[in-house]
Amino acid sequence: MCAKKVAGVLGATGSVGQRFILLLANHPDFELKRLGASPRSAGKKYGSVVNWKQTDLLPEFAQDLMVTECKAEYFKDCDIVFSGLDADYAGSIEKEFVENGLHVISNAKNYRREDDVPLIVPIVNPEHLSIVENQKRKNNGGFIVCISNCSTAGLVSPLKPLVESFGPIDALTTTTLQAISGAGFSPGVPGIDILDNIIPFISGEEDKMEWETKKILGQVSKDNTQIDLLSDEEIKVSAQCNRVAVSDGHTECISFRFKNQPAPSVEQVKKCLREYECDAYKLKCFSAPKQTIHVLEANDRPQPRLDRNRDAGYGVSVGRIREDPVLDFKMVVLSHNTVIGAAGAGILIAEILLAQKMI
Ligand SMILES: NC(=O)C1=CN([C@@H]2O[C@H](COP(=O)(O)OP(=O)(O)OC[C@H]3O[C@@H](n4cnc5c(N)ncnc54)[C@H](OP(=O)(O)O)[C@@H]3O)[C@@H](O)[C@H]2O)C=CC1
Ligand SMILES: N[C@@H](CC(=O)OP(=O)(O)O)C(=O)O
Structure with missing residues (x-):
């Protein structure tokens, strides 16, 4: 050894x-x-x-x-x-x-x-x-x-297999409900601010989510020296970020549209997410999630306290996958902000x- x-x-x-x-x-x-x-x-x-x-x-x-x-x-x-x-x-x-x-x-x-x-x-x-x-x-x-x-990590996790299977996503909105551990411990979020409350602002977060998504879903350049970002024309991303009284686990309500129409069915989307196996798992990495994306069928899931530790926090949970009357689909994503998000x-x-x- x-x-x-x-x-x-x-x-x-x-x-x-x-x-x-x-x-x-x-x-x-x-x-x-x-x-x-x-x-x-x-x-x-x-x-x-x-x-x-x-x-x-x-x-x-x-x-x-x-x-x-x-x-x-x-x-x-x-x-x-x-x-x-x-x-x-x-x-x-x-x-x-x-x-x-x-x-x-x-x-x-x-x-x-x-x-x-x-x-x-x-x-x-x-x-x-x-x-x-x-x-x-x-x-x-x-x-x-x-x-x-950490919020970008949850957002892009289900998008990657969907883009691989069904082609580019050209419009994407997300509204986050972010845990207090995301704000760190020094000084962190004061109890008096968050108890019985929601704070509809996290400094810099929306810009980070909108920009980072374009780099993570981009491609390695031909000469292997940098990442070619997706352009603003290729994908429009809009984020609204909120701090909520949850200890760990960021929840996001996301909606998105595929460039190629007609879009797949809800069942095809679920199947694609369930079958996604990340490269780290194929490489037999010790911490890799066995199930990268957990597709949850119950109407009231995912929930941070119940679902954030799936695959020891390395897996991402997705629930409430359904058609969206404005874009193609909407769903709720939960990821552990200090595990797979940090x-x-x-x-x-x-x-x-x-x-x-x-x-
Ligand atoms: N919390 C989360 O979910 C996520 C956090 N991040 C990022 O990770 C980083 C850490 O965040 P988080 O753990 O929440 O922050 P914390 O405020 O909880 O911790 C900050 C750390 O930085 C150290 N530090 C402070 N000042 C100095 C200094 N002058 N020299 C060296 N070390 C110093 C502190 O040490 P000491 O105790 O001695 O002061 C402490 O260990 C940040 O950049 C954050 O944006 C990213 C993704 C998710
Ligand atoms: N801003 C995130 C955590 C964080 O520190 O993010 P970043 O590493 O992008 O600054 C949150 O509040 O939940």
């Missing part, structure tokens, strides 16, 4: 960082050895600085790990570095890591729009990872892969890179 790859986590104390710790405990491919956070937490044992908010207990292995500042010199033995850094600090820190030849998989938004940086939802577009070879040449072997916005996505990307001998 091969030795495990050494992993590090930046932003280890945050909402996404804590999820990385949980998902990397007892991982067969990666051993988590290095943790980074702000200078406030550095120099102390993880168990003494983290304000642990997960419903699973803090894994024992992490209690006594020392937290360092986020500097490449402390992470140089890492084969892979996962970042759950606050976007205000991620830009310069992640750049220093890449320039020092490290491999970074980031949750932060800072580099998602760079031409040669793949923006990945691992159950959707792992083929985009090939463009990191271009970054490696420039950075002494170092590269960065970005994970999409830390879990990072780990599954690393598993894909490993399976393809790219790390």
Whole structure:
């Protein structure tokens, strides 16, 4: 058996960082050895600085790990570095890591729009990872892969198999109901704001969903150096984002239209989603969902508390699939924002890179 790859986590104390710790405990491919956070937490044992908010207990292995500042010199033995850094600090820190030849998989938004940086939802577009070879040449072997916005991950997951089977989608609307863990822990959403309430604004979120969808559903360029985005003429995307009093799991009510008419039937759409097998599963990656998309038939599903942990949070649930009188179809999508929308996505990307001998 091969030795495990050494992993590090930046932003280890945050909402996404804590999820990385949980998902990397007892991982067969990666051993988590290095943790980074702000200078406030550095120099102390993880168990003494983290304000642990997960419903699973803090894994024992992490209690006594020392937290360092986020500097490449402390992470140089890492084969892979996962970042759950606050976007205000991620830009310069992640750049220093890449320039020092490290491999970074980031949750932060800072580099998602760079031409040669793949923006990945691992159950959707792992083929985009090939463009990191271009970054490696420039950075002494170092590269960065970005994970999409968590709501975008849920949105594009069912679209990918539909586009593969029935051709392009040219109009798409989504209204989100997003969990409070998506807003992070420092400071997070105050209880007084969210209790008995819905907040119909999440800064920057709608623009991210509308833009990122076009990159994720785009194609690798012929010279394998960048992603060719879908144009505004090819697909119109409209998002409205809301924060709701749910702990984990983003729900989205989406409607869409196919370019090619007549559109398929509801039964064809359901069959296509049920039969979709993501590449990570074909590659036998440890965390890959056995069932990528769970098509739920009950009228009142999916529900965050009941359905967010399907396939350990790596699967996406889709329910209420029906015809739409304005576009072709409407449906409700649920995805776990800190698993397939963040830390879990990072780990599954690393598993894909490993399976393809790219790390
Ligand atoms: N939560 C979610 O569902 C999703 C989040 N994201 C993105 O992931 C990233 C992390 O989000 P989230 O976990 O929610 O955020 P949190 O606010 O919960 O955590 C932020 C982390 O950044 C660290 N940090 C803060 N300041 C510094 C600094 N000066 N130097 C180094 N580290 C610092 C914090 O450490 P300390 O505790 O020491 O202050 C903490 O570990 C963000 O970029 C976010 O946009 C992406 C998708 C989904
Ligand atoms: N904005 C998302 C989480 C997030 O931080 O997204 P991004 O990584 O795109 O900034 C939410 O509030 O649920």
